Amino acid sequence: MTSNKHIITPSYPLQTEAANEQETCIKKQRTGTIFFLIGASGAGKDSVLRALRPRIEGYPVVCLHRYITRDVDAGDENHISLTQEEFRFREQSDLFALSWQANDQLYGIGAELDTMLDKGISVLLNGSRGFLKEARNRYPEQLIPILITTSENILYERLQQRGRESSEAIKARLKRAREQHLELIRDTNRKLVSFDNSGSLKKTTDQVFQWLLGQPAITESALISDTIENRVDTIFSLFEKWGHEHYGEEISQLSHALQAAELAKNNEHSEEIILAAFLHDIGHLLVLDKHPQFSEQCRLRHDQTGARYLKEMGFSSKVTSPVAGHVAAKRYLCAVKPSYAESLSKASKESLAFQGGPMSQDDASQFATRPDLEDILALRHWDEQAKETSFTMGCTQWLKDMMVRHLYNNCNNQGISDFA
Numbered sequence: 001m002t003s004n005k006h007i008i009t010p011s012y013p014l015q016t017e018a019a020n021e022q023e024t025c026i027k028k029q030r031t032g033t034i035f036f037l038i039g040a041s042g043a044g045k046d047s048v049l050r051a052l053r054p055r056i057e058g059y060p061v062v063c064l065h066r067y068i069t070r071d072v073d074a075g076d077e078n079h080i081s082l083t084q085e086e087f088r089f090r091e092q093s094d095l096f097a098l099s100w101q102a103n104d105q106l107y108g109i110g111a112e113l114d115t116m117l118d119k120g121i122s123v124l125l126n127g128s129r130g131f132l133k134e135a136r137n138r139y140p141e142q143l144i145p146i147l148i149t150t151s152e153n154i155l156y157e158r159l160q161q162r163g164r165e166s167s168e169a170i171k172a173r174l175k176r177a178r179e180q181h182l183e184l185i186r187d188t189n190r191k192l193v194s195f196d197n198s199g200s201l202k203k204t205t206d207q208v209f210q211w212l213l214g215q216p217a218i219t220e221s222a223l224i225s226d227t228i229e230n231r232v233d234t235i236f237s238l239f240e241k242w243g244h245e246h247y248g249e250e251i252s253q254l255s256h257a258l259q260a261a262e263l264a265k266n267n268e269h270s271e272e273i274i275l276a277a278f279l280h281d282i283g284h285l286l287v288l289d290k291h292p293q294f295s296e297q298c299r300l301r302h303d304q305t306g307a308r309y310l311k312e313m314g315f316s317s318k319v320t321s322p323v324a325g326h327v328a329a330k331r332y333l334c335a336v337k338p339s340y341a342e343s344l345s346k347a348s349k350e351s352l353a354f355q356g357g358p359m360s361q362d363d364a365s366q367f368a369t370r371p372d373l374e375d376i377l378a379l380r381h382w383d384e385q386a387k388e389t390s391f392t393m394g395c396t397q398w399l400k401d402m403m404v405r406h407l408y409n410n411c412n413n414q415g416i417s418d419f420a
Contacts, residue, residue: 032117033215034139035061036127039148040177041103042158044197044204045126046077048148051205052124052212058405061122061212067096067108077126082106098138100131107131117142122215144215146208147194152178154198206397213404228407231313232400238285239396245288250389253284258393259386264378271402272318273375277382278399279315280323282306303327316410321372322379327355329380332367334358345387 039045053063065078067090072081082090087106091099097113099106109125116123117139127135127145136143150158152174159170193211197204213229243254251259261278269277283302286309307324311317330348334341335358344352352358359367370376 031120032060032142033122034113034117034135034143035122035124035212036132036135036143036145037124037148038127038129038132038145039197040129040150040155041173042155042162043148043150044158044201045148047201048195048197048205048208049124049126050078051201052209055205055209055401056124056212058409059212060120061124062116064109064113064116064123064125066126067110069106082108098131098135100128100134102128102130145192147192148197148204149194150196150198209401228314228404231407232403235279235282235313235403236396236400238282238289242285242288245284251387251391253281255391255393256386257281258396259388259391260379260382261399263382263385267378269375269378270318271406272316273322273379275315275399275403275406276319276322276375277379277386279306279310279319280326280379280383282309282323301327314407314410316406318372318375319406322376325370325372325376326379326383328359328367329376330383331356331359332364333377333380335361335364336368344384348384 037045037049049063056063063078065080067082067087068077068079069082069084069087070079072079084106087099087108090096091108095111096108097111098109101107107128113123113125132145136145155174155177156170159165159173160167165173195204195207195211239254239257243257244252246252257278257280260280261274264274264277281302283304283306286305287302303324303326307320310323311320330344330352334344334352341349341352341358367373
């Protein structure tokens with residue numbers, strides 16, 4: 001085998017005219033999209049895919065693994081290792097949707113690709129620049145190439161650090177990469193999206209992720225995506241504007257919210273509960289912002305105020321119910337566990353008085369029958385713990401991504417019209 005040529009092997013048999021018509025009909029029905037990542041060796045495709053994998057959870061898109069004739073421990077890619085004999089058998093049995101040869105290895109994409117596209121699921125996969133033309137011919141309507149680039153100097157340094165090739169071989173590889181890049185740019189009649197990975201991996205991943213969110217195949221329509229993004233931005237703008245405010249404790253609203261979310265995350269709770277922990281006091285921010293729907297009187301019922309607002313914004317009951325119940329949970333715990341009342345902070349004890357004090361025995365018995373009692377009580381305990389004055393606030397991007405995923409999933413469950 002040669003290392004600088006791609007030898008194309010058909011992965012499906014020659015078809016009759018009738019079969020071709022059937023294939024054309026199937027292609028027209030496919031609603032998923034193939035996001036075909038390409039780029040020179042060392043540009044960072046594997047790193048970008050690995051960073052994107054957790055961020056696309058909850059969206060109708062998956063990272064599809066490749067079948068490769070190299071050791072499973074070779075490189076950083078999450079691939080399935082096959083011998084050449086195993087690969088050729090699968091290829092001859094039509095078990096690959098795409099297959100090609102490059103750099104002394106055989107590469108295949110499983111036939112499950114077509115099933116995913118037919119079901120409206122889009123796919124992110126690690127492709128090949130040399131195989132792009134054939135892949136486009138196979139999927140003319142579904143495939144969008146995403147080119148990951150980097151400066152030649154950085155590319156040279158990365159390849160040298162790998163230690164797999166001599167300096168001469170690296171220079172030859174860079175020359176081929178330059179020629180292929182120019183060829184791709186000249187092909188102006190075909191769609192090509194490019195991202196520069198010369199900077200930080202996080203910056204590149206953020207850019208690719210945001211671009212993916214704008215693709216109709218991912219969010220069903222750009223309108224839904226824009227609406228969800230706008231709602232998340234609106235919520236975080238409240239924290240940006242009022243998060244520095246204190247509410248009787250010695251910490252800010254934002255610090256308290258982030259601490260509660262971290263506690264939920266560290267206890268391995270669901271994303272809905274983590275979001276509920278982060279947003280449980282958003283009612284206070286709405287009052288500070290003088291939101292037209294929420295007067296100063298709503299401060300006394302910030303739990304209900306916040307839950308109602310979050311419901312209107314599209315959050316599911318798995319988020320809004322714990323938010324609505326976290327104050328009642330304090331009253332419940334004070335009724336069934338007197339020692340809990342003594343453990344409350346000074347500000348929490350003061351607010352307990354105008355929140356109604358400990359529940360009556362009948363109310364406590366009724367509250368104990370709630371199906372989500374465990375989640376509400378967990379949130380209540382994090383509410384009390386999340387008051388460390390030495391807490392260092394970090395990046396909130398993970399919460400934004402989680403919020404987008406949740407709203408998108410809830411949008412699908414409720415119907416698009418609820419988010420229009």
